[in-house]
Structures are given as C-alpha cells and as structure tokens.
Amino acid sequence: MKTKLSDALLSTSTWIIFAFIYLPIAVLVVFSFNQERINAVWTGFTFDWYIRLFNDSSMHAAIWNSLVVGVASTIIATVLGTLLAYGMHKYRFPGKMLLQSIVYLPIIIPEIVMAVAMLSFYVWIQLTLGTVSIIIAHVSFNISFVAVVVMARLAGLDPELESAARDLGATPWQAFRKVTLPLITPGIIAGALLAFTLSWDDFLIAFFTAGVGSTTLPMRVYSMIKFGVSPEINAISTLMLLFSMILIFVALRIQGIYSAAGVERASRK
Amino acid sequence: MKRFDSLKWGSLSPATFWLVFLFTVPLLVIFVYSFYERGTHGELIPAFTFENYLRAIDPLYAGTLWRSIRIALISTLITLGLGYPVAWYIAQQSATKKQLFLFLLIIPFWTNFLVRTYAWIFILRTEGLMNTTLMQLGLIQEPLQILFTETAVIIGLVYTYLPFMILPIYVSIEKLDKSLVDAAIDLGANAWNRFRKVILPLTWPGIAAGCILVFVPSIGAFITPDLLGGARTLMVGNLIQIQFLAARDWPFGAALAFIVMGIVLLLMVIYAWINQRNTGERGGVL
Numbered sequence: 001m002k003t004k005l006s007d008a009l010l011s012t013s014t015w016i017i018f019a020f021i022y023l024p025i026a027v028l029v030v031f032s033f034n035q036e037r038i039n040a041v042w043t044g045f046t047f048d049w050y051i052r053l054f055n056d057s058s059m060h061a062a063i064w065n066s067l068v069v070g071v072a073s074t075i076i077a078t079v080l081g082t083l084l085a086y087g088m089h090k091y092r093f094p095g096k097m098l099l100q101s102i103v104y105l106p107i108i109i110p111e112i113v114m115a116v117a118m119l120s121f122y123v124w125i126q127l128t129l130g131t132v133s134i135i136i137a138h139v140s141f142n143i144s145f146v147a148v149v150v151m152a153r154l155a156g157l158d159p160e161l162e163s164a165a166r167d168l169g170a171t172p173w174q175a176f177r178k179v180t181l182p183l184i185t186p187g188i189i190a191g192a193l194l195a196f197t198l199s200w201d202d203f204l205i206a207f208f209t210a211g212v213g214s215t216t217l218p219m220r221v222y223s224m225i226k227f228g229v230s231p232e233i234n235a236i237s238t239l240m241l242l243f244s245m246i247l248i249f250v251a252l253r254i255q256g257i258y259s260a261a262g263v264e265r266a267s268r269k
Numbered sequence: 270m271k272r273f274d275s276l277k278w279g280s281l282s283p284a285t286f287w288l289v290f291l292f293t294v295p296l297l298v299i300f301v302y303s304f305y306e307r308g309t310h311g312e313l314i315p316a317f318t319f320e321n322y323l324r325a326i327d328p329l330y331a332g333t334l335w336r337s338i339r340i341a342l343i344s345t346l347i348t349l350g351l352g353y354p355v356a357w358y359i360a361q362q363s364a365t366k367k368q369l370f371l372f373l374l375i376i377p378f379w380t381n382f383l384v385r386t387y388a389w390i391f392i393l394r395t396e397g398l399m400n401t402t403l404m405q406l407g408l409i410q411e412p413l414q415i416l417f418t419e420t421a422v423i424i425g426l427v428y429t430y431l432p433f434m435i436l437p438i439y440v441s442i443e444k445l446d447k448s449l450v451d452a453a454i455d456l457g458a459n460a461w462n463r464f465r466k467v468i469l470p471l472t473w474p475g476i477a478a479g480c481i482l483v484f485v486p487s488i489g490a491f492i493t494p495d496l497l498g499g500a501r502t503l504m505v506g507n508l509i510q511i512q513f514l515a516a517r518d519w520p521f522g523a524a525l526a527f528i529v530m531g532i533v534l535l536l537m538v539i540y541a542w543i544n545q546r547n548t549g550e551r552g553g554v555l
C-alpha cells in the first residue's frame with residue numbers, strides 16, 4: 001500500500017517536471033499566432049508576425065550569417081576533430097595527458113571566459129572582428145565536441161580490423177580511409193550535427209567576437225528581446241524550434257539508417 | 270631509427286596546433302592581462318599587479334561574486350531536489366518508456382538557449398501570461414513582480430540545467446545493483462534507511478557529476494541574469510561583460526574571468542579526487 005502511494009507521488013512529480021520543461025515552449029509557440037501585440041490574452045489567430053519576419057531584411061542577413069558561420073565552422077571542426085580523435089585513440093606520445101586536458105578545456109570552462117579570451121586575443125593579433133573571427137572562435141570549441149563524440153565511437157571499434165587491413169597490404173593511410181573511416185562515420189555525423197547546433201545556437205561567443213555586419217541570428221534575437229517583448233520574437237522562436245526539430249529528426253534518421261545497415265551486414269555473415 | 274609516421278603527424282598536428290594557438294594562447298593572453306593596469310582611456314598598461322584580483326574581493330564587487338555563488342548553489346540544490354525523483358522514476362520504467370523519457374530530456378539541449386529564456390520573460394513579466402491569468406481568475410489584484418528578481422534568475426537556471434542533473438543521476442541509478450537494495454529489505458531496513466544507507470552512497474557519483482554540470486554553467490551565467498534579472502541581481506558574468514564591452518577595464522574583467530575559472534577548476538579537481546577515492550574504496554572492498 002505504501003509503495004503504491006510513493007509510486008503515484010513519483011509519477012506525478014515526473015509528469016509535473018516534464019510539464020515544467022515543455023509548457024513554456026508550448027505557450028511560446030501558441031502565442032506566436034495571437035493577434036494581440038502587448039498583453040498575453042488570446043484575441044484571435046493570425047500569421048501576421050510570420051509575414052513581418054519574412055519581410056524583415058535584417059532578419060534575412062542574420063540567418064545568412066548564422067548559416068555561413070555554422071557551415072564553415074562545422075566543416076573545419078569536423079575534419080580537425082575527427083583526425084584528432086583518431087590520433088589520440090591510436091597513438092601514444094609524450095604530452096598526451098596534457099593534450100587530453102586541453103581538449104576537455106573548451107567543454108568545461110564557462111562560456112563567458114572563452115568569449116573574453118577570444119576577444120582579447122583577436123584584438124591583440126589585430127584580426128578584424130567579423131564573420132571570420134566568429135568562425136575561428138566556433139571552430140576552437142567545436143573541435144573538442146567533435147573529438148569527444150568520435151572518440152566514443154572509436155572506443156567501441158575492434159582494433160583488429162585495421163591490423164587485418166595492414167596485413168593485407170594496406171598502407172596506414174589506406175587502412176584509415178577504407179576501414180576505420182567508414183566505421184566511424186555515424187560518430188562523425190553525430191559530431192558534425194552537434195557542432196552545427198552549438199554554432200547555430202551560440203549567442204555569447206558571437207556577441208563578443210562579431211564585428212559590423214556580422215550579426216548572427218541569436219544576436220538579432222537577443223537585441224529584439226532587449227528591445228521588448230513582441231509576438232515577432234515568439235514567431236522567430238517557433239521557427240528556430242522547428243529547425244531544431246528537423247535537425248533532431250535528421251540525426252535520428254541517419255542513426256537509424258546506419259544501425260539498419262549494420263543489422264543487414266551482420267545478418268549477411 | 271624510427272620512421273616518420275605521416276598518419277600520426279597528419280592526424281594529431283592540425284587540431285593540436287589550432288587548440289594551442291587559437292584556444293590556449295587566448296586564455297594565456299587574458300591571464301597576462303589580469304595583472305595589467307588600466308590606463309585613463311581604457312588602454313592596457315603592462316604591469317605586474319594583484320590590484321585587479323584585490324578589487325574583486327572589495328566590498329563593492331564581492332557582493333556580486335557572493336551572489337553568483339549563492340544563486341548557482343541554490344539552483345544546483347533545487348535541480349537536485351527536483352531531478353533525483355525524476356531520474357529514479359525513469360530508471361524504473363520499461364525499456365521503451367525509458368527511451369522516450371530520455372529523448373524528451375535531450376530535446377531541450379537542441380533548442381536555443383535564448384528562446385528558452387525568452388519563454389520565461391513571456392510568462393513572468395507584469396503583463397505576462399502568469400499575471401494575466403491569475404488576475405483574470407481573481408486570485409491576485411496586483412501583478413506579481415517576479416521578472417527582474419533573483420527568483421526569476423533561479424527559475425531560469427533551474428529550467429535550463431535540470432536535464433544536466435537528471436541524466437547523470439539516471440545513469441548511476443541504472444548501474445545500481447538492485448540485489449543490494451533487496452538485501453537491505455531482507456535485513457529489515459525501512460524505506461528511509463534503504464535510501465540513506467544503500468541507494469544514496471551508491472548513486473553519489475551521479476549526484477556529484479550532476480551538481481558539477483549545473484553549478485559550473487550557473488556560476489558563469491550571463492544570458493539568464495542579463496535577461497531575467499535586474500540591476501540588483503547582477504552576477505559575475507554580467508560584471509565581466511561590462512568590464513570588456515562598456516567600462517573598458519579589461520584587466521579587471523580578465524581577473525574576474527580567472528576567478529570564475531579558478532572556482533570551476535577547483536571543483537573539477539575536487540570531483541576527480543572524490544571519484545578516485547570512491548573507486549579506490551570499492552576496489553579495496555571487492
């Protein structure tokens with residue numbers, strides 16, 4: 001009897017917590033279709049705020065900047081991070097522990113510290129602040145995230161596979177490219193998606209390292225929020241949520257395809 | 270003679286070069302700046318002074334530092350209190366349900382931080398959803414002033430970092446050997462004693478990891494106190510931003526950044542130490 005009561009309590013509190021996590025987002029989405037501008041009272045359905053967004057040229061520029069920064073930093077960080085993960089996984093070398101600590105540093109240090117460090121450094125080397133400086137800053141933290149995700153994938157790999165390829169006459173590069181690389185592709189894609197999301201969502205680092213004309217979407221949203229609450233922010237928030245959902249869906253699909261291919265390969269044996 | 274391994278060098282050097290020169294060097298730059306002096310027009314004057322660090326504990330600024338620690342600590346404790354039962358509940362579910370719950374916990378990670386924070390402005394402000402609804406229901410006459418207070422900042426931090434607490438605790442509960450709990454039941458331990466003497470010590474690594482994952486971003490928070498807090502709820506993150514972008518006192522801002530980093534690294538060391546001691550102990554017992 002007593003366990004029944006505690007179970008009911010546990011399940012109720014869990015549902016309340018999930019409501020706490022999702023209700024604010026749901027409310028945001030619902031009110032993006034509300035006619036009323038100032039008060040949080042439902043007065044009628046409208047697409048007005050979305051239409052305004054589509055006609056806002058500064059919004060177009062911000063989205064474009066975010067895409068450029070996101071794609072460029074993701075490509076660079078994915079290549080460098082994957083290679084790093086492979087090297088760290090395969091080789092022993094002096095200073096490996098130190099390198100490992102440096103790899104984890106961007107993941108653990110507070111964002112604000114990273115932001116002011118990047119700003120100070122770029123000013124010191126007299127790099128003009130703009131799209132390029134944001135990309136460099138984003139690559140600097142994304143390398144670590146990609147490396148950690150790919151390393152997890154490498155850890156689950158059979159080390160004998162590469163030696164088998166070497167025994168069959170493959171060079172180390174060939175063994176890497178033809179054996180290991182295809183096997184860790186799901187990890188690389190997961191790392192790249194994570195890197196793109198982190199870049200796309202980043203406000204703070206961009207806020208410190210951006211220059212004139214390189215305003216990203218989160219920076220634009222931030223200045224809208226600072227200016228005051230408006231249904232347009234609800235609308236852009238809804239679109240950003242939708243975009244995140246699409247990314248998650250793509251991530252799951254890719255994982256699904258790969259695990260299905262894995263099953264097929266296993267069953268063919 | 271060792272042969273030159275091009276794969277080894279080719280894989281390791283580009284990222285190492287990048288992380289050393291474009292990540293570690295910038296940190297060293299602000300470390301050096303933290304000992305500099307500020308000129309009358311905000312220029313950096315090379316020096317070796319501890320003045321900037323001393324200013325951080327000056328009563329004028331110590332309040333902000335202390336408030337940051339307090340807010341981060343309260344948020345961590347609230348997420349722990351809310352998160353532990355949820356983690357426990359999820360761990361008791363069937364495999365499919367577990368997956369669904371975990372998926373629902375991970376989705377917020379993929380959604381924008383600003384959007385999630387803005388949602389609370391929308392709800393908490395004077396003309397916001399909460400006040401409008403409560404007034405329509407006749408429960409309150411005057412709108413409640415929650416936005417721009419410390420409460421709003423704590424709500425925002427708890428909201429954002431709750432999944433960070435639930436996930437590691439869930440992992441440690443999953444690893445828990447259920448037969449130990451059964452043994453405690455057989456030995457006549459009541460629910461409270463089972464929790465306090467068996468479950469809590471065994472899930473301690475998850476609790477510690479969760480607390481670190483919530484406390485670290487909370488103490489360095491900028492967006493949450495900036496948007497949900499007011500002038501009287503300034504946290505150290507806001508103070509650093511002001512020094513760099515408004516007051517042009519980079520040496521002081523750099524010193525503040527290093528104090529935050531010092532706190533974070535200290536916590537990491539304590540965490541590693543606890544972990545090591547825990548595994549050491551268990552190794553000794555087994």
